[in-house]
Amino acid sequence: MHHSDERLIAQFIVTRDERLFTQLYQRYYRKVYASCFRFMKEEEEARDQVQEIFGKVFTRLHTFRGQSSFATWLFVLTRHQCFSARDQAKRYRFFSLDAATNHYDFLQEESSMEDRWIQAQLALHRLPLRDQQLLERRYLGNQSIEQLAIDHGLTQSAVKMRLKRARDQARLLGKGSALCLA
Incomplete structure (x- = not known):
């Protein structure tokens, strides 16, 4: 069971x-x-x-x-x-951005759904707390735009814009990982 x-x-x-x-x-x-x-x-x-x-x-x-x-x-x-x-x-490793990009491209091609979920979580947790909570409430908690607007004292348009900015920032932080929040 x-x-x-x-x-x-x-x-x-x-x-x-x-x-x-x-x-x-x-x-x-x-x-x-x-x-x-x-x-x-x-x-x-x-x-x-x-x-x-x-x-x-x-x-x-x-x-x-x-x-x-x-x-x-x-x-x-x-x-x-x-x-x-x-x-x-005290094990900090430095590498060139070219090496990081090539390594990331390889990971992106070979990554499983589980890997992409972990990358998405990493990106989400690097966002400011306000943005994390907004994305989590909308996409993990399935809360409506209308309810988020009421809860935050914002217009629906403002909530949509904050969500878009938070998703864009998460994508940047995830270096293009498959953050499927759209």
């Missing part, structure tokens, strides 16, 4: 049954590893960070409030862990 993330988390918090945690681990291991590898650029370091992340998830799962999806919460934790590890190790 396939349970939602939220149900697994709720049951795990109550029972501390490691089998429930194992289901979350198996469900997200590949995505977390892919994210870690993108941040760390080394297989062994990425595997180490995955173990650190899931150790933190195990001990901090009770702090998950459900204000976003578990996947988003996990991705933010992943990003923070990898950035912290990189900063601690």
